[in-house]
Amino acid sequence: MRVNLSGVNFTDSPGTYQLVFGDPDIANSYTVSKSIDMNEDNIWTIRSAVYDYFVYKKYTDIEASITRYDVNDTEIDNFTNATKVVIDIKCLKLSTTKRVGTVTVIKSTTGQVQIALPDAVQLSSPPLSGKYKVKCIASDGTESISDSIAYNSGSNWVNEIVMRSCSKLYDKLEMYEANDYRYTKNGRSYFVRFIGLNDDPGQFEIIDDPDSPLTGNNITFINETIHPFSHNIFYEPVPYELLRTYETKPQVLVSVDGHNAACPNLDCDFEFIEAVGEITSFTYTEATKLLSIVGTALPTEAAGFSQVEFAKSNCTIDASTITATGFSCTLDNNPTCGSEVPAVISAFGLIPNAAAISPQ
Known part of the structure; x- marks a missing residue:
């Protein structure tokens, strides 16, 4: 969605406006944004003003950007010579439907506030859907193909399916979200961690389910090894309580009748000294x-x-x-x-x- 502001001197106090969003999925459902100054320069304030509708009604986070233009329609970086301001609001979750049906403007300004809806600006790319499988390769080259996995399956369920499908690797790996995508409709990414496996397995791959392949916009499969197999011995971290510091004069706690006592110069140390005589x-x-x-x-x-x-x-x-x-x-x-x-x-x-x- 795009908001075009013009017709005022942006360096003055040109008034305010509010946006009334009509929900395309619910008849007669409207949400009024917070009041926004015509010369508001903080993009986070603008984002906050319209945040409630998109997050709580349409369940998507948003990004907002602001661009200023002078009389020659040249982009500038401040309001001093601005004659037009364009605010773009972008939904971060892909969707097959519009998030905004109508937008009405309530204003206390002589300036113009024009709205361009997504169909005139940019519609969402097709969201991810369908199913996929995971191809596992053991260290001896044995290949296994997992059962079908829905694009929006949780990481625990994905881990369970892969675990029971990967030959010779059961109970020796775990899959968890890599969190490259905020929403499952935008994409999926996983880390595969091998546990107690002293072998070098092959590269795991995500492949299409032939019966219900993944669909979306320019789907790309990326499979890579982050940490190659090493022949070095790996030790788990040593617990803190097992760590010791070599001291030539260790400190001791001193108490008298249960009360803490202070040593001379606040130095309660002792030394290990070879016996004399x-x-x-x-x-x-x-x-x-x-x-x-x-x-x-x-x-x-x-x-x-x-x-x-x-x-x-x-x-x-x-x-x-x-x-x-x-x-x-x-x-x-x-x-x-x-x-x-x-x-x-x-x-x-x-x-x-x-x-x-x-x-x-």
């Missing part, structure tokens, strides 16, 4: 509860020790005895019966005991 021997005097430790590369200050434990009892270090080769400590409690070895924990973790140490 070794406990080579020890003696325990039961009468005095004195534990004497002998080792190598031990901390030389009390602050270098976090805890010393022997026979399930904490042991208090005598700072005056600390050297790099040993120290003494006194058990805070009576030792637990059994064979035990001391556990000496420094600021960098547990100091290992030599393999030759014998429990007491």
Whole structure:
């Protein structure tokens, strides 16, 4: 449909107009558009004004375009010198019938608003109809032809028909809409995805159903391979929860009595550090509860020790005895019966005991 506007100065405020659409399929059925300014320059506003009739009455989306002409009928790109404006409204869904029967103009302008209906502008191309089939080719060259498929069949039904018809490919492919066409009357397109198939099948094709071939305007069949078969190993995406980042100082969550705690400088990290030193021997005097430790590369200050434990009892270090080769400590409690070895924990973790140490 075409709307021709003329006879006003488009740079002023030349008034408004409305279009009253008569439905050719329903007698005495009319739809009034929204009001449109004669000098409306936004094509989306014009499209919105007439949108309801075409979408809700005729079930088709539309495109609109605006062209301006000067006094010499030369196309220009603004309203400054325009003497005529032409608005074209195009239905995007192909049809065999007219979408507009009559158009009446309601206006508050001295300008002229002339309407050219589709039969005077451009009728729709014939919409798609009929049936088709899908030819499948397995990797060994075996050909299979599917049952007939109506042009407007849903993708799930198409997938079902092809699945049960393709020899040696059942449950190894899926077909879904490629969405190249907004309406089934305009055309159909599909993606074919192979699942769990370690072979290179042949090119699938859409072919005519000989009993009810597809009809339309210049029907073209296009069959192509988007992603060729590859001999590379393909892995499905790795779930996020299985991904890990290598950290030299991982962060930890710290809480006290169930309450979140903040670390110094907001840096709650820790390091994996090789153990320093070794406990080579020890003696325990039961009468005095004195534990004497002998080792190598031990901390030389009390602050270098976090805890010393022997026979399930904490042991208090005598700072005056600390050297790099040993120290003494006194058990805070009576030792637990059994064979035990001391556990000496420094600021960098547990100091290992030599393999030759014998429990007491």
